[in-house]
Amino acid sequence: MTQIVMCDLDNLSFYNVNSVAIAILSRGKCGLSPCTTRYLVAMAMADLLTIVTEVILHRIMYFYFPLYFLKITHVCSAGYVLIRVAIDCSVWFTVTFTFDRFVAICCQKLKLKYCTKKTATIVLATTGTVFCLKNIPIYFKFKPIYIVDNVPMECSNKPSYFTDPRWIGFRMFEKALSPLIPFALILLLNGLTVKHILMASQIRQALKGQNKGENQSDPEMESRRKSMILLFSISGSFILLWFVYMLFFFEVEEYLDEDSAHLFEKVAYMLRNLSYCTNTFIYLATQSKFRQQLKNAMKHPFISTIKLCIK
Structure with missing residues (x-):
């Protein structure tokens, strides 16, 4: 239990890490396309909001x-709504x-029309709006535990939350929407991406084999390789x-x-919360220009101080 508590406290340090990631990515100097940058910034902001609402508050x-x-009660209910909005946005x-x-x-x-900054903005705004509306009913599922002045x-959950068919349907809808469907979609899309890359690689290798005397680099495959590393690292x-947490959703703890079962539940939530803190480290590991921008950001206060002292 102590380790789990410490993990929640350690997430405070990741608050600043996500903030730094947002600042660096927003400058658009990491060698990523504007479309990709927009998605990564949105993911970092959703992760940061989740850390603030779920972990800190x-x-x-x-x-x-x-x-x-x-x-x-009203503040508590609104807080749960914000938590669910942040989690859903982070996942989706x-x-x-x-x-x-x-x-x-x-x-x-389709890439020329879909992979643009405008499309990314529309997709992210629509997704955020949908999940804000989807989580409004959560506010009305609670009742106060006691009254003070x-x-x-x-x-506390109202008794009807467990008996009313509408609430039961809403809970099933929530489970499907996050994280069952995202899991299935991510696995499917990554599987199709891997299949396409392998087929494209075989075709390019065959074409290169016809020009044995040439030792040319392949910028297209190199670009795809970097994009694939970032994609597979995050997903x-x-x-x-x-x-x-998925196993927890399937109520595996009932067999313990x-x-x-209590420890299983705590570990499930701990690992889920940890997932909101990992993307920044993935950028550091996979993106050389992101690392350079971070180094520049860390050096800037010292350089500015030295310049100020010299003057």
């Missing part, structure tokens, strides 16, 4: 540094990014870190004893 502030304001922005890279790599004719406090990290 809900888990750390609410449980370890409780504030009276956060315990008011990953799906939209995966689809964008699938189109860019596998659909050359005529002020309703804390949040692979998402799948691995959400896998235990009480202590093991």
